[in-house]
Amino acid sequence: MVLIDEEGYSIHAQVYPPADELFKNRVKEGGVYTFSYFRVRASNIYYRPVENDQMLVFTKWTKVEEVLVVPPAFPMYAYSLASPEQLQARIDTRAQFTDVVGVITAISNTGTTQTKLRQGDSTKRTVTIQTPSNILLDAVLWSQRATAFPADEVHKDGQTSPQVVLFVGTLVKSFGGMSLSGSLSCKWYINPDIPDTKKLLARWCAHLDS
Known part of the structure; x- marks a missing residue:
């Protein structure tokens, strides 16, 4: 997954089996959520989707709560155009x-x-x-x-x-x-x-x- 926060900062997140089944239907593209109890580690060496030296790893203990009232200016696209x-x-x-x-x-x-x-x-x-x-x-x-x-x-x-x-x-x-x-x-x-x-x-x- 690629996540973007309210200020426009993006980070890559991964979920490894069998924990991926816990998030398959709970996290949808375009939705806004608060996440807690996740791991932070150095980003992947290859195939990094965003320019961030760190990444998140969700585990079976990671908590997800959907934000129902989304700020109107919340960015919905995480991208960095290549020159x-x-x-x-x-x-x-x-x-x-x-x-x-x-x-x-x-x-x-x-x-x-x-x-x-x-x-x-x-x-x-x-x-x-x-x-x-x-x-x-x-x-x-x-x-x-x-x-x-x-x-x-x-x-x-x-x-x-x-x-x-x-x-x-x-x-x-x-x-x-x-x-x-x-x-x-x-x-x-x-x-x-x-x-x-x-x-x-x-x-x-x-x-x-x-």
Whole structure:
């Protein structure tokens, strides 16, 4: 899990079996909770979802209480956008997942391909975005992530207005020069209500009008 507090600080949390069954139906994405009686340790060496040197570990003694009255300004998205320099530095590394935002410029159909890491054919879909730095970047979604992406809905809505996507939990790969790879850890938010979306749309519309 990725948790974010009222001040916008984020941290990674993990639950190991068999304790994971205790939290499966008690903690939902988008919910606000107070947690107590958890462990704190150094963050994972690989596949860190947020820039935090520490992480939480929930155990069978961890207490969860849902907050019913949520402050109106409570942030709902935990992300840290990678700069162009960070994207280059993270190519083919496993240390940290990468978050990016961009205007969707193209969506491929799903297809199948063979890779060295996966046995048999793998389903994939490519979503091309234009980042705030005007970089055209392919996000290659694999397997369940490829079929789950709402391509038809995005295409329909894109006929009347630009569609912004926030990808979190991707890895930067050298395929095609530089691209993003999105497997089970990858999530996306279409037109999220965040300042970066508003800035990107304003810049995009100004470019179209010029």
